[in-house]
Amino acid sequence: MQIGVPRERKTLEKRVAITPDGAKKLISLGHPVCIESGAGVGSSFSDDDYRSAGCTILNSLADVWNRAELLVKVKEPDDSEFALFRPSLVLFDFLHLASLPKVAQALLDKKVTAFAYETLRSTDGRLPLLEPMSEVAGKLSILNGAFYLLSQNGGRGVLMGGAAGAPPARVVVVGAGIAGHAACASAVGLGANVTIVDINKDKLAAIEKEFGHRVTTVISTPDSLRDACRGADLLIGAVLIPGAATPRIITREMIRSLGERAVFVDISIDQGGCAETSKPTNLDNPVYEVDGVIHYGVCNMPAQTPRTSTMALAAATLPYIIKLATEGPVKATQSPEMRHALTCKDGELTNELTAQALSRALS
Ligand SMILES: NC(=O)c1ccc[n+]([C@@H]2O[C@H](COP(=O)([O-])OP(=O)(O)OC[C@H]3O[C@@H](n4cnc5c(N)ncnc54)[C@H](O)[C@@H]3O)[C@@H](O)[C@H]2O)c1
Incomplete structure (x- = not known):
């Protein structure tokens, strides 16, 4: 051919x-x-x-x-x-x-006969063509988030790993799949205080086993999400229902509860986004603000x-x-x-x- x-x-x-x-x-x-x-x-x-x-x-x-x-x-x-x-x-x-x-x-x-990388599913249920880019996007979400938390970039001026006498940034990752896991590992690597939320108990158990007390794992419900979001410095959206539009499980109220100059990176934006306030952006103009919270919605993050x-x-x-x-x-x-x-x-x-x-x- x-x-x-x-x-x-x-x-x-x-x-x-x-x-x-x-x-x-x-x-x-x-x-x-x-x-x-x-x-x-x-x-x-x-x-x-x-x-x-x-x-x-x-x-x-x-x-x-x-x-x-x-x-x-x-x-x-x-x-x-x-x-x-x-x-x-x-x-x-x-x-x-x-x-x-x-x-x-x-x-x-x-x-046209069209095959999508992101829904190709191996017999063990994995998404082998989405995985490499989800891993890259997950790692980048923490770098991009940390960048926008800097005060000259509009953020609240919090350093991911904190310093002696000053607490680390509070990072919440929603979705513990490939992107969420990569984001979690990068945030832990930078010394942040990390919470990860998913509906899948097995995925949370794997995170717990890998990171132990350095990460808090939470089963996703509207109430637990609301609690996790309140006051967080950096929120990462990494939710996926393969092939479907992403459920908008993060409400505007949850976004507002992050507080002024917090950062929300919605990795799941390429499937529609997981927050009521999500909208797609481009690499040449990656962020916008809603209720004082910096939103990052780039659909092709790995292009960086x-x-x-x-x-x-x-x-x-x-x-x-x-x-x-x-x-x-x-x-x-x-x-x-x-x-x-x-x-x-x-x-x-x-x-x-x-x-x-x-x-x-x-x-
Ligand atoms: N923006 C980009 O550049 C970019 C790049 C790569 C991937 N992505 C996107 O990132 C997203 C995540 O991809 P992935 O490979 O990590 O998917 P994945 O299937 O590995 O993980 C998704 C996770 O979301 C969880 N989930 C589903 N419903 C949930 C809910 N209500 N609450 C909490 N968690 C829930 C699932 O249990 C699963 O663990 C996808 O939308 C993918 O398209 C975006």
């Missing part, structure tokens, strides 16, 4: 879907790879690196989309790419359609570390790109993992939770 890799269009998005090593592997298996000129530069991969791997370098976005049978990218297509959709195309990338009805409608109208993120993501996606290219979309979908990833086909939404989330927006 001819594989195409465009340069990402989202603001300051510098990741690329396939590394030169990955391209070399695909080409050795008989799948030619074309890539838009400059697509890898932000991740420190030059056109020459791709050329040496055997790729064809194309100068325009349209050339890549038109030539590709299997188009692989990182983030959901940009408006400027909708016109390039066509029925014979197979698309494989992060889609997050539950919160992006415009993208969903465009894919359905053009009958494109080299690390590209390498981690491309290592995870490559086996599935090989599977799609080798077997084709119909046979590949017979495997349970790819069946979960299949999101649109023949003008229909094929992922049940995504279809439910979009039913009102698309009717």
Whole structure:
């Protein structure tokens, strides 16, 4: 299958879907790879690196989309790419359609066969293509949060690890999955006082076992969330119901209870966000304020570390790109993992939770 890799269009998005090593592997298996000129530069991969791997370098976005049978990218297509959709195309990338009805409608109208990274589920229930980026976003959420807590950045001037005679920052992480765990580990590493909240007792037990008395674990209910939020310096949202829009479990009152110049980083914003006050932002203007609380809602946080993120993501996606290219979309979908990833086909939404989330927006 001819594989195409465009340069990402989202603001300051510098990741690329396939590394030169990955391209070399695909080409050795008989799948030619074309890539838009400059697509890898932000991740420190030059056109020459791709050329040496055997790729064809194309100068325009349209050339890549038109030539590709299997188009692989990182983030959901940009408006400027909708016109390039066509029925014979197979698309494989992060889609997050539950919160992006415009993208969903465009894919359905053009009958694109689209597989989403974030819903690809392994037989043991893991989300192997979301995991690497959730780990990166979780780690970054603490760095970004700590940055906005600095007084010159608008925050309340609290240092994560405190100092002799001054208590550490109080960090609350909602969701103890991959992103929440990574945020928790980073916050503990910086010496913060950390509380983590989840509905899943097993996940909390694993956190308890790993971090012991350095982290407080709390079962998520509206009351326990309200108590945990009150007065916290940094709140991290890392909740997920795979394929569905994120439940908005953090109320405006809970946000207000953080107090002036606290920081809320909503990692789950790419699926719609977990607070009533959440809204998506971009890397060039990442924060806004509600009730005196700084909100950070960047949907592509891992784009801040494109080299690390590209390498981690491309290592995870490559086996599935090989599977799609080798077997084709119909046979590949017979495997349970790819069946979960299949999101649109023949003008229909094929992922049940995504279809439910979009039913009102698309009717
Ligand atoms: N903004 C970004 O750049 C970026 C990057 C990567 C991932 N993400 C997003 O981060 C989110 C988390 O991803 P993940 O891989 O950690 O998911 P995950 O499935 O590993 O973890 C999600 C956790 O949320 C918990 N949860 C569900 N309902 C809850 C509730 N009511 N209260 C408390 N916890 C609840 C689940 O039990 C689970 O432990 C997703 O929305 C993902 O798309 C965002």
